[in-house]
Amino acid sequence: MIKMNNINKVYQTEMVQTHALRDFNLEVEQGEFIAVTGPSGSGKTTFLNIAGMLEPFSSGTYELDGIDVGKLNDNQRADLRNQKIGFIFQGFNLIPDLNLYENVEVPLRYRGIKSAERRKRIERCLELVGLGARAKHLPQQLSGGQQQRVAIARALAGEPRFLLADEPTGNLDSLMARQVMEILEEINREGATIVMVTHDPELARRAPRNIQVVDGQLADFSLYQGAPNKEQTAGDIAARAAEA
Amino acid sequence: MLWYYVDLSWRSFKRTPLVSALMVIAIAIGIGITMTTLSVYHMMSADPIPSKSEQLFALQLQTMDEGEGWFTKDDIPYQLTFKDAQRLMTDAKGDAQAAMVRTGFAVHLGDESNAPKLMDARATGRDFFSMFNAQFIHGGPWSQSDEDNAVNKVVLERSLSEELFGETNPVGKTVFLDKFLFEVVGVIEPVTEHTKYYDLNNGSFKRPERVFYPFSLVKELEIGTWGNSNGWKREMVTTFKQRLDSEIVWIQYWVQLDSPESKANYEQYLKGYIQEQQKIGRFARKEPKYSLRDVNQWMEYNEVVSEDNKILVLLSFMFLAVCLANILGLLLAKFMRRAPEVGVRRALGASKTQVFFQHLVEVGLLGLFGGLLGILLAQLCLWGVRESYSYYSALAKMDFLMLASAPIIAIVACILAGLLPAWQVCRTNPAYYLKTQ
Numbered sequence A: 001m002i003k004m005n006n007i008n009k010v011y012q013t014e015m016v017q018t019h020a021l022r023d024f025n026l027e028v029e030q031g032e033f034i035a036v037t038g039p040s041g042s043g044k045t046t047f048l049n050i051a052g053m054l055e056p057f058s059s060g061t062y063e064l065d066g067i068d069v070g071k072l073n074d075n076q077r078a079d080l081r082n083q084k085i086g087f088i089f090q091g092f093n094l095i096p097d098l099n100l101y102e103n104v105e106v107p108l109r110y111r112g113i114k115s116a117e118r119r120k121r122i123e124r125c126l127e128l129v130g131l132g133a134r135a136k137h138l139p140q141q142l143s144g145g146q147q148q149r150v151a152i153a154r155a156l157a158g159e160p161r162f163l164l165a166d167e168p169t170g171n172l173d174s175l176m177a178r179q180v181m182e183i184l185e186e187i188n189r190e191g192a193t194i195v196m197v198t199h200d201p202e203l204a205r206r207a208p209r210n211i212q213v214v215d216g217q218l219a220d221f222s223l224y225q226g227a228p229n230k231e232q233t234a235g236d237i238a239a240r241a242a243e244a
Numbered sequence B: 001m002l003w004y005y006v007d008l009s010w011r012s013f014k015r016t017p018l019v020s021a022l023m024v025i026a027i028a029i030g031i032g033i034t035m036t037t038l039s040v041y042h043m044m045s046a047d048p049i050p051s052k053s054e055q056l057f058a059l060q061l062q063t064m065d066e067g068e069g070w071f072t073k074d075d076i077p078y079q080l081t082f083k084d085a086q087r088l089m090t091d092a093k094g095d096a097q098a099a100m101v102r103t104g105f106a107v108h109l110g111d112e113s114n115a116p117k118l119m120d121a122r123a124t125g126r127d128f129f130s131m132f133n134a135q136f137i138h139g140g141p142w143s144q145s146d147e148d149n150a151v152n153k154v155v156l157e158r159s160l161s162e163e164l165f166g167e168t169n170p171v172g173k174t175v176f177l178d179k180f181l182f183e184v185v186g187v188i189e190p191v192t193e194h195t196k197y198y199d200l201n202n203g204s205f206k207r208p209e210r211v212f213y214p215f216s217l218v219k220e221l222e223i224g225t226w227g228n229s230n231g232w233k234r235e236m237v238t239t240f241k242q243r244l245d246s247e248i249v250w251i252q253y254w255v256q257l258d259s260p261e262s263k264a265n266y267e268q269y270l271k272g273y274i275q276e277q278q279k280i281g282r283f284a285r286k287e288p289k290y291s292l293r294d295v296n297q298w299m300e301y302n303e304v305v306s307e308d309n310k311i312l313v314l315l316s317f318m319f320l321a322v323c324l325a326n327i328l329g330l331l332l333a334k335f336m337r338r339a340p341e342v343g344v345r346r347a348l349g350a351s352k353t354q355v356f357f358q359h360l361v362e363v364g365l366l367g368l369f370g371g372l373l374g375i376l377l378a379q380l381c382l383w384g385v386r387e388s389y390s391y392y393s394a395l396a397k398m399d400f401l402m403l404a405s406a407p408i409i410a411i412v413a414c415i416l417a418g419l420l421p422a423w424q425v426c427r428t429n430p431a432y433y434l435k436t437q
């Protein structure tokens, strides 16, 4: 599904040069559910943005479903993104003028889905995150956690084959977080590939595969990749890596 | 997708009503001014008789001696002498012809019912009415024998007929022109709508005359011109008879030539006529010229649309450009503030092209509103022109073409102004705004 080879991402600002990703290598198989952990500023969001083709990278190659992304033009990337990829952003990024219904509708509009089908999907997804009754509300009339759930509904409505989630449970209580996790596990069972950034070790532990980004690089835990262990937390892995 | 963009644009207007209203007003003012000048220009330059403008020709003859010049571009007098006009009328070699001259009378019924009114009257041939597509409501032109025998017959315009006789059919009734009694033979609608192309001498946009009578009466009743007379020769002209025989030019002459052959024949005839006249000492120059200009060439030659009119149109378009420059600035600010939202849309699957078109639809809509408001404004301006310059009253109007082109010009102009802002907003990096929240 995903094949990243020696990806580098350098942000050039007036004062400093930030090496957000360095020689980043990763392969993700179709149908995997991966939890990404790592300290703040380590490059997790940058990795997701590149994976979602929202940002160009400085060097390296990236193949998505066998297509060399570096060779696509902007409209082709938009098409691919539109067909395959769903986003849950770290900062929800709801559109303030649109009510919940219309916010969830956005990706469906660009995909050219008919209005009856849109309605069905939107209502189901809002129901799924427990906001069915608030379809007409505007984002600023909701709490942070509720906004987060709308962002999740919006990503799910597109029924993406590849879901990129940046701390989807960051603003939710543990009960709600577990519910969201269950939803993600459900769509993963139905065949979607999921890459989820999280700071919550408990949630990370539930994911079949854990990776850690440290200082723009994938922490090396090749030791464990052959036999992924559900009980291993990111912390365990880092500790064992340090021992070795 | 278009409706989605229209819906989003409408929300965008509602979100910033003040800025949006300002932009619409700016466009409306620009369009209003532009359409006002353009409408007047359009009316001035319009073909006044499209169905026949290529068959009707204004005739000019270069009667002066060698060495004498004229103040026209081609050195040919724009009117004829009476004797030439009369001879050409008698020979009648065109498919139709009309000599004509502007005169004037006190018109009254000879009783107490109406005060005498001084007004223009045109002496002309009976072909005049068919040549210039005059629409008869009652009766018809005077007969050829009336014309040949200089009988007092008159054709009135409907408005005058109604003033004198009310709604009734006046054919057969009589009316006084000065002290002469005339029999009404016909009633017509106004001959021209806005440009008095058949006689451009005393104002191109004056309303047409309302009284028409046989040209032969000019000589019979010794009727003087109310138009221009010009001479080049030192001659003794004290009596009316001397004036008719002189080289003074004061008669307009139109000839209808339906086909190229017809025109070729007529030119042949003119050459023959000039040669014949040279034998008696007139047209005393090596190569006397003549000219046959069709209606549109005649209007061009007489500069019906002046340079000033053209400059005014140009200036108003420049004003529109200034309005658009302001709008460009406002749009740039407005669209860039929306970059974060655009970032989200891009991440959720919108292509650059879709974002670009969404914004073009928005500016197009602005243009549409501005254009419609601009039409209202232009109507107001044109009304003002009509009220303050009655001379322009027939010109200061918007016809269908102008009404239809106003919103189109507005939309195209706005899209031009919106290209840069729309381009700017669609090429912002979506990821940049997604992280910062």
Ligand SMILES: Nc1ncnc2c1ncn2[C@@H]1O[C@H](COP(=O)(O)OP(=O)(O)OP(=O)(O)O)[C@@H](O)[C@H]1O
Binding pocket: A011, A012, A013, A018, A019, A020, A038, A039, A040, A041, A042, A043, A044, A045, A046, A047, A090, B432, B435
């Ligand atoms: N647009 C940008 N311009 C300059 N530097 C940037 C830009 N975006 C990110 N960075 C830098 O790149 C590095 C990685 O940022 P990134 O957002 O990927 O971190 P993160 O792992 O998602 O952190 P967090 O857990 O806090 O969300 C940081 O040092 C950040 O300052």
Ligand SMILES: [Mg+2]
Binding pocket: A044, A045, A046, A090, A166
């Ligand atoms: Mg992040």
